[in-house]
Each structure stands twice: as C-alpha cells, then as structure tokens.
Amino acid sequence: MHDASIGTMGSQGTLALKPGPAWPSFEQFRLAGATALAPIGSGVIGTLATRSGRYRIVEEQDFQRLVGLAADVERLRGGLQLVASAVQAVQLHPDGPTIETLIRAVNVVGELPSLPTREQFSAIAPEGFDLDPDDEVSLDPGELTESPALENPA
Amino acid sequence: MSAPARLEALEAALREFSHDDRAVGIVREFAEKLGKTKQRQAVFNQSGALVRLPIAYEAVREQGIVCAEEDPFTFLQGDIIATDAAYFLGERLVNARFVIASSTCDLVPGRREYAALLRLTPVMADNPRAKEVIGELLSFRSIRRMYLPPLADDSKQVVCHAIEFDGIAQIRTTDLQLATRYASLSLVGWRVFGTLVRNLMARTGEAEVKLRTQA
Numbered sequence: 001m002h003d004a005s006i007g008t009m010g011s012q013g014t015l016a017l018k019p020g021p022a023w024p025s026f027e028q029f030r031l032a033g034a035t036a037l038a039p040i041g042s043g044v045i046g047t048l049a050t051r052s053g054r055y056r057i058v059e060e061q062d063f064q065r066l067v068g069l070a071a072d073v074e075r076l077r078g079g080l081q082l083v084a085s086a087v088q089a090v091q092l093h094p095d096g097p098t099i100e101t102l103i104r105a106v107n108v109v110g111e112l113p114s115l116p117t118r119e120q121f122s123a124i125a126p127e128g129f130d131l132d133p134d135d136e137v138s139l140d141p142g143e144l145t146e147s148p149a150l151e152n153p154a
Numbered sequence: 155m156s157a158p159a160r161l162e163a164l165e166a167a168l169r170e171f172s173h174d175d176r177a178v179g180i181v182r183e184f185a186e187k188l189g190k191t192k193q194r195q196a197v198f199n200q201s202g203a204l205v206r207l208p209i210a211y212e213a214v215r216e217q218g219i220v221c222a223e224e225d226p227f228t229f230l231q232g233d234i235i236a237t238d239a240a241y242f243l244g245e246r247l248v249n250a251r252f253v254i255a256s257s258t259c260d261l262v263p264g265r266r267e268y269a270a271l272l273r274l275t276p277v278m279a280d281n282p283r284a285k286e287v288i289g290e291l292l293s294f295r296s297i298r299r300m301y302l303p304p305l306a307d308d309s310k311q312v313v314c315h316a317i318e319f320d321g322i323a324q325i326r327t328t329d330l331q332l333a334t335r336y337a338s339l340s341l342v343g344w345r346v347f348g349t350l351v352r353n354l355m356a357r358t359g360e361a362e363v364k365l366r367t368q369a
Contacts, residue, residue, distance in 0.1 A: 060334055063332070064236060064237055064238045064239075064332075064333070064334060065238050065248075067237065067238060067239045067329055067332045068237070068238025068239045068246055068248060069238075070239070071238075071239040071241075071246065071326070071329055072246060116244065116245045116246070117245060117246045117247070117248050118242065118245040118246070118247055118248070119247075119248055119249050119250075120249075121273070121275070121318075123281060124275050124277055124281065124287055124316055125283055125287065126283050126286035126287050126289075126290055127290055127296055127298065127299075129290050129293065129295055129296070131286060131289045131290065131293075132190070132289075134190075135190055135191050135285075135289050136190045136191060136192040137190075137191045137192060137195070137284075137285040137288050137289055138192050138195055138313075139279045139284055139285065139313050140279070140313075141195070141199060141303065141304050141312075141313055141314070142310070144192075144195050144196045144199045
C-alpha cells in the first residue's frame with residue numbers, strides 16, 4: 001500500500017445519497033428558478049416529477065463520484081462471476097479438483113486490491129535543470145494576462 | 155534488391171520522420187527567445203493562447219465548420235476534463251483532472267474501448283519550489299511535463315498546471331463520455347501538446363541507433 005493519500009474507498013466512497021428539494025411539476029421547478037437548486041450537492045439529490053416521468057437531479061461532482069463507483073462495480077463483476085462459476089462447479093462435482101478451483105478463485109478475488117483509490121500524488125518538484133539564477137517568475141497569475149474565462153464547464 | 159537491402163532503404167526513408175525531435179527544438183527555441191520566465195508566462199497565459207473554452211460539436215456544426223457527414227464528437231484530443239472513473243496502475247483516481255492523450259478520431263463513441271489520459275497537476279503558489287518548477291516548465295526542456303496556464307475556475311493559489319507525461323491513466327470510452335469538460339486546447343496548444351506527446355513515445359539518441367546497428 002502507499003501513503004495516507006490512498007484509501008480503500010476514502011471520503012469519495014462514503015457517498016450517501018439524501019433526498020433534497022422536490023418539485024411536483026416542471027412549471028413549479030421553472031418558477032423556483034436556479035437558486036432553488038442550491039441545496040443540491042454533497043449527496044443531496046433533487047426530484048422533479050413531470051407528466052413524462054420522475055427525474056433525479058444530481059450535482060456534477062456527485063455524478064462523477066457515482067460514475068467512478070459504477071466503474072469499480074463493473075471491475076468487480078468479473079471476479080464475482082468467476083467465484084460463482086467455481087461454486088456451481090463444486091455443487092455439480094464436489095471433488096478435490098473443483099474445490100481446489102473454488103479456493104483459487106476466492107484467493108484471486110481476495111487478493112484484488114480492495115477498490116483502491118488515490119486522491120493525490122506527491123507534490124510537484126523541480127527536475128533539476130540548470131536555470132538562470134536571475135530568472136523572474138510570477139506567482140500571481142492575476143498580474144499577467146488572464147487565461148480564457150471558463151465559467152461553466154460543459 | 156534483396157529483402158534486407160529493401161528494409162535498409164525503409165529505415166533510411168523513415169529516419170528523419172519516425173523519431174525526429176526538430177519540433178521540440180522549435181518549441182524550446184521559441185520559449186527561449188521570449189526571455190525570462192515571467193515574459194513566457196505573459197505570452198502563454200494570454201487568453202486563448204494554449205487553452206480555450208471547450209469546442210462544442212453543436213456550435214461548430216451551426217457555424218458550418220464541420221459537415222453532417224463527419225463524425226460527431228463530444229471530446230477532442232487535449233481536452234481538460236475531470237472524472238472519477240480513470241485508473242492508474244490499478245487505482246481509481248478521484249478528484250483529479252486530466253488531459254486526453256488519445257487522438258480525436260479514436261474518441262468517437264464506439265470506435266475504441268479505452269482512451270489514454272494524462273494527469274494534470276496544479277502548481278500552487280505556496281509550493282516553496284514553485285518558481286523553479288514554472289521556470290523548468292516554460293523552458294520546455296522537460297520530457298516529463300508540459301505547461302498550462304491556470305483555468306478560470308481555479309483558486310487564486312493555482313499559478314499554473316503541469317500535464318504529467320510520466321505515466322498514463324486509462325478510462326473506458328463509455329465512461330469518458332460522462333466526464334466533465336473544462337477546456338479545449340487552442341490550435342497552438344494542441345501543436346505543442348502533440349509535439350511533446352510524440353516526443354514522449356518516440357524519442358531517441360545516437361546511442362540507440364548504434365545499439366541497434368552494431369550490437
């Protein structure tokens with residue numbers, strides 16, 4: 001295992017979804033305006049009921065966490081199928097070789113890193129090139145020309 | 155002509171192209187002529203210099219830049235994204251941003267199963283060695299990192315970003331389609347990025363040529 005920056009699930013894995021604001025119609029949602037979405041986030045989801053169906057509103061970062069967890073579930077599925085197949089084989093042929101296969105399958109899944117995640121790498125450091133000792137570097141990008149305004153990620 | 159001779163001719167024909175490093179030299183020379191790092195920051199931090207707002211398919215279709223027959227896209231090579239569904243040496247990276255390394259044509263949904271991502275590391279003002287890091291980045295002498303300016307939603311503590319070429323993360327293209335898109339690279343940003351990515355994968359020196367001819 002690595003340093004403390006790595007957890008088996010970490011804070012990202014404890015995403016507990018909680019019900020938040022609910023709108024019984026699209027019209028009410030429209031009238032409430034964008035500020036009504038403010039409570040949504042950090043696991044709080046909104047509910048919008050319309051004639052065509054019921055929709056859940058999830059904040060972008062929560063959505064990314066859910067996609068990340070779904071990717072892990074997909075990864076685990078293969079291992080669980082292997083164990084399930086080995087169990088079925090033991091049920092049909094409860095002999096030494098199939099039991100050995102089951103044990104191996106369980107070991108393989110058991111040895112999988114338990115859904116490790118990593119939040120950060122070691123701090124960025126210079127590589128050690130020779131630099132101009134009289135070099136001038138700004139640590140305040142505001143004093144330089146600004147990069148494009150990227151207000152709303154797509 | 156015998157087969158080996160024909161292959162020698164092939165090697166000779168490829169020599170100037172397959173591992174050519176002149177493009178990197180052009181980038182380094184450009185940076186050097188700008189003067190001190192502060193001047194380089196001013197040039198590369200200009201609005202639209204290296205990064206720009208995400209290029210949206212719907213918008214370029216409306217403008218007639220692409221026609222209906224061309225593949226629709228949701229992401230382009232070099233896009234800056236956030237996702238929690240990318241893996242690096244078996245670990246799922248969370249709270250991370252990336253730059254898409256795969257070519258745009260490989261990002262069309264259904265064309266490839268996986269995409270390659272490069273990690274994006276912020277350089278913070280309180281990093282005691284930030285000035286050295288930025289000086290190195292903007293010399294473009296590094297074969298491990300590439301400079302990107304701060305993005306508008308960064309905190310004031312972020313002085314710039316480094317695209318990390320040391321290690322490649324992977325993501326399923328289906329998961330990539332759900333990532334948050336923050337920015338695209340400008341044309342010149344994409345050229346510099348392409349130069350460094352190509353140099354990352356196919357770089358050589360005279361010693362390696364000797365190894366393969368005389369060993």
